[in-house]
Amino acid sequence: MNVSEAGRVPQLVSEGGSAIDEHLNAIWETPKGFLGALSSVDHKRIGIRYIVTAFIFLIAGGIEALLMRLQLAHSDLKLLSPEAYNQLFTMHGFTMIFLYAGPVLSGFSNYLWPLLLGSRDMAFPRLNALSYWIFLLAGLFLYASFPLGLAPNAGWFNYPPLSGKEFNPGPNIDFYLLGLIFLGISTTVGAANFLVSLLRTRAPGMSINRLPILVWGTLTASVGNLLAVPAVSLACVLLFADRQFGTHFFEVEAHGQPLLWQHLFWMFGHPWVYAIVLPALGIVSDALPTFCRRPLVGYTPVALATVATMIVGFGVWLHHMFATGMPMLSLAFFSAASLVITIPSAVSTFAWIATIWTGKPVLTTSFLFLSSFIILFVIGGVSGVMTGAVPFDFQLTDTYFVVAHLHYVLIGINVFPVVGGIYYWFPKMTGRMMSERLGRWNFWTMFLGFNIGFFPMHIVGLMGMPRRIYTYAPGLGWDTINLITTIGSFAFAVGILLFLVNLGVSLRRGKPAGANPWDAPTLEWSVPSPVPAYNFAVIPLVASRHPLWEERLNESPERSSLNAGYLLNQGRETLATTVLDAEPDLILKMPGDSLAPLILALALGLLFVGLIVHSAAVTGAAALGTAVAILVWLWPQRSLGQVAEPHHV
Amino acid sequence: MSELALRERVLPIGSFGRKSSGWFGVWTLVLTETAIFAYLLFSYFYLDSQANGDWPLGGVPSLKLALPNTFILLLSSAALIWAERSGARRGRRWQLLGGLALSLILGIVFVIVQLREWQGKPFSVRSGTYGSSYFTVTGFHLAHVVVGLLILLALFVWALRGYFDPQRHAPLTIGAIYWHFVDVVWLIVFTALYIVPRFR
Numbered sequence: 001m002n003v004s005e006a007g008r009v010p011q012l013v014s015e016g017g018s019a020i021d022e023h024l025n026a027i028w029e030t031p032k033g034f035l036g037a038l039s040s041v042d043h044k045r046i047g048i049r050y051i052v053t054a055f056i057f058l059i060a061g062g063i064e065a066l067l068m069r070l071q072l073a074h075s076d077l078k079l080l081s082p083e084a085y086n087q088l089f090t091m092h093g094f095t096m097i098f099l100y101a102g103p104v105l106s107g108f109s110n111y112l113w114p115l116l117l118g119s120r121d122m123a124f125p126r127l128n129a130l131s132y133w134i135f136l137l138a139g140l141f142l143y144a145s146f147p148l149g150l151a152p153n154a155g156w157f158n159y160p161p162l163s164g165k166e167f168n169p170g171p172n173i174d175f176y177l178l179g180l181i182f183l184g185i186s187t188t189v190g191a192a193n194f195l196v197s198l199l200r201t202r203a204p205g206m207s208i209n210r211l212p213i214l215v216w217g218t219l220t221a222s223v224g225n226l227l228a229v230p231a232v233s234l235a236c237v238l239l240f241a242d243r244q245f246g247t248h249f250f251e252v253e254a255h256g257q258p259l260l261w262q263h264l265f266w267m268f269g270h271p272w273v274y275a276i277v278l279p280a281l282g283i284v285s286d287a288l289p290t291f292c293r294r295p296l297v298g299y300t301p302v303a304l305a306t307v308a309t310m311i312v313g314f315g316v317w318l319h320h321m322f323a324t325g326m327p328m329l330s331l332a333f334f335s336a337a338s339l340v341i342t343i344p345s346a347v348s349t350f351a352w353i354a355t356i357w358t359g360k361p362v363l364t365t366s367f368l369f370l371s372s373f374i375i376l377f378v379i380g381g382v383s384g385v386m387t388g389a390v391p392f393d394f395q396l397t398d399t400y401f402v403v404a405h406l407h408y409v410l411i412g413i414n415v416f417p418v419v420g421g422i423y424y425w426f427p428k429m430t431g432r433m434m435s436e437r438l439g440r441w442n443f444w445t446m447f448l449g450f451n452i453g454f455f456p457m458h459i460v461g462l463m464g465m466p467r468r469i470y471t472y473a474p475g476l477g478w479d480t481i482n483l484i485t486t487i488g489s490f491a492f493a494v495g496i497l498l499f500l501v502n503l504g505v506s507l508r509r510g511k512p513a514g515a516n517p518w519d520a521p522t523l524e525w526s527v528p529s530p531v532p533a534y535n536f537a538v539i540p541l542v543a544s545r546h547p548l549w550e551e552r553l554n555e556s557p558e559r560s561s562l563n564a565g566y567l568l569n570q571g572r573e574t575l576a577t578t579v580l581d582a583e584p585d586l587i588l589k590m591p592g593d594s595l596a597p598l599i600l601a602l603a604l605g606l607l608f609v610g611l612i613v614h615s616a617a618v619t620g621a622a623a624l625g626t627a628v629a630i631l632v633w634l635w636p637q638r639s640l641g642q643v644a645e646p647h648h649v
Numbered sequence: 650m651s652e653l654a655l656r657e658r659v660l661p662i663g664s665f666g667r668k669s670s671g672w673f674g675v676w677t678l679v680l681t682e683t684a685i686f687a688y689l690l691f692s693y694f695y696l697d698s699q700a701n702g703d704w705p706l707g708g709v710p711s712l713k714l715a716l717p718n719t720f721i722l723l724l725s726s727a728a729l730i731w732a733e734r735s736g737a738r739r740g741r742r743w744q745l746l747g748g749l750a751l752s753l754i755l756g757i758v759f760v761i762v763q764l765r766e767w768q769g770k771p772f773s774v775r776s777g778t779y780g781s782s783y784f785t786v787t788g789f790h791l792a793h794v795v796v797g798l799l800i801l802l803a804l805f806v807w808a809l810r811g812y813f814d815p816q817r818h819a820p821l822t823i824g825a826i827y828w829h830f831v832d833v834v835w836l837i838v839f840t841a842l843y844i845v846p847r848f849r
Contacts, residue, residue: 641663644814
């Protein structure tokens with residue numbers, strides 16, 4: 001093998017074979033053992049780790065919620081102290097929004113992205129591992145505050161002056177601020193990786209009008225994250241400076257502006273809402289048609305609606321601040337912009353309904369989750385439109401109506417598609433089918449539990465119950481509704497438990513799946529389940545949006561080529577294609593497994609530990625370690641074609 | 650079989666300038682960093698709009714050091730362009746090394762002058778919202794300059810070790826984009842903090 005050559009004609013093969021598979025496997029497979037696990041950069045392993053870790057955080061956040069529901073089951077209960085309650089609802093919100101909802105979708109996209117695009121890995125495999133390790137460490141960093149009794153306690157959006165030094169002198173808020181900055185690095189590098197992978201590593205022929213909607217969703221979310229995450233990271237830096245270095249950004253006495261925090265937070269927060277729902281909508285748009293036995297109705301409008309939602313989503317942040325005393329003109333503008341978002345949402349909704357209507361639905365568990373999502377999406381959307389109207393919001397802001405709305409959005413639009421997506425892709429990930437029988441129980445418990453638990457919150461909100469109170473007086477007429485809510489939330493938790501049981505049982509005893517158990521149309525179903533380390537033995541050639549349904553759809557005489565194409569086998573290689581037309585452009589040399597991502601993540605983690613314990617020595621040493629780790633990582637390597645050939649010099 | 654049939658042609662292997670993944674990657678970095686500075690300046694102007702008369706603290710900031718320093722940073726970028734265009738791309742080793750060294754030195758001068766500028770301020774980071782904003786905005790930028798200098802240093806060492814030739818010098822192309830970005834950001838920060846207050 002001569003990797004020092006500057007170029008070559010890649011070998012074309014007309015058929016894969018076991019000799020090719022074995023050779024590629026030897027190149028791509030992560031060595032077994034502990035060290036192998038720590039150094040793997042395989043996007044499939046990283047994706048599954050992301051999903052598993054996010055679910056562990058979901059369980060933690062769920063237990064926090066159940067504790068709160070016990071406390072609220074009846075008036076005047078003394079199960080939790082006010083301080084414990086504050087910490088619980090803050091950690092619950094932070095966990096579900098930042099440690100579950102975003103990362104679980106990153107997990108799906110990490111696992112699926114190269115498989116959907118027809119590539120062997122992400123554009124930056126080591127960066128992919130780094131984003132996972134930072135996510136894990138940031139979550140652990142935040143949760144380290146819990147056993148100390150010092151968890152953040154000012155709500156998940158952490159408004160000053162309550163979160164300022166004066167009213168919150170302990171390290172609780174510092175855990176929040178540093179944890180969120182740390183996590184932001186993970187989100188940012190992950191987003192950059194998705195974006196570059198999309199631009200560079202699509203299979204030949206995978207033009208943008210052939211991308212699965214999940215890719216559109218994650219692409220939109222990634223660009224959104226690159227532009228939005230800096231707002232909240234900056235806000236956290238400024239508040240940390242206020243608390244530790246005596247600046248005055250948010251301090252009222254020195255003429256600082258608490259509202260500045262709200263602006264920065266929601267400039268991030270609203271695009272983030274779309275970042276944690278658009279890829280989930282993509283899951284629905286890709287998986288639902290498979291069970292309807294037809295392509296998605298209105299591919300182009302749905303793809304455009306995805307992008308349009310995010311663009312408008314950058315101009316609506318003020319609707320979280322209607323009650324702060326803004327000028328009427330801004331209220332009117334932001335209210336109008338918020339209502340405009342119903343248009344792209346309705347486009348997608350009608351596309352899904354039309355897909356079911358004109359298809360021949362197969363009522364699998366996955367289908368139940370994905371189709372019931374549409375109902376929850378409409379309920380959460382309508383309550384969103386209601387609170388998007390200024391007078392209505394004046395009445396309902398900070399009540400349980402908003403809590404109901406945001407849970408319909410986050411559970412309805414994130415958890416239901418995610419669980420449906422796992423039923424759909426579990427066979428691909430593990431090679432085994434999940435139990436459909438247990439799946440029915442799983443679905444109906446979750447669906448009924450969720451609606452029993454959360455729908456009444458609308459009503460108690462309309463009756464005036466404020467959110468974030470640790471208890472309430474008897475005689476307000478809230479007791480019965482709160483008891484129903486508590487019962488519903490426990491039923492929902494049982495549903496989640498059944499899901500976990502199904503995962504465990506199916507992992508061991510599920511029926512073998514085969515490559516394409518659902519007879520699905522997209523590229524990931526053309527390779528064996530579980531997917532080999534190298535993904536595709538030959539880089540596929542894509543001729544349509546549904547490479548595996550071309551014969552029956554017969555939309556054009558062209559056919560994708562899945563077995564014949566470029567064989568790139570001189571070390572870890574994949575194909576780079578041009579941005580617009582996806583024509584072969586270059587052979588990418590991919591880095592192998594490496595401990596560098598873990599080491600860099602640990603060095604960065606130590607940096608944040610140094611900051612929380614106020615140790616200049618630890619912080620300084622960690623900063624130095626971080627710089628050295630980055631330098632070693634980026635040192636040009638001959639094997640990756642990053643260094644000039646000796647004879648040129 | 651189809652019009653997609655692959656042509657048998659030579660494809661380059663590995664990192665090549667604008668075809669390298671890193672080139673695309675650094676643009677995503679520029680995108681997200683641009684957003685950081687946009688939010689930072691939003692905060693600056695927001696606090697400005699809410700201030701009661703003490704903005705900017707101590708009067709309009711002097712251009713005595715800041716203006717020449719701006720030109721120093723611009724020259725540093727020019728030296729880097731020279732290192733890449735007439736050094737690396739044409740395989741002229743001493744121009745590559747000389748350009749990089751000049752860029753590095755001018756960058757260091759910028760940092761020293763900027764620290765002098767800070768010393769001369771009659772207020773501190775604790776002096777009201779203006780003091781906090783001034784030092785945070787310029788501090789964010791200065792931190793980026795320091796990171797840029799570390800990148801230039803690494804590029805210099807790699808150039809010294811003969812890693813770059815007319816075909817392969819993607820790290821140089823990528824590092825240069827970051828350095829020019831830091832330069833452009835300074836022009837915006839400079840305009841916002843030093844020029845805008847003169848027009849009201």
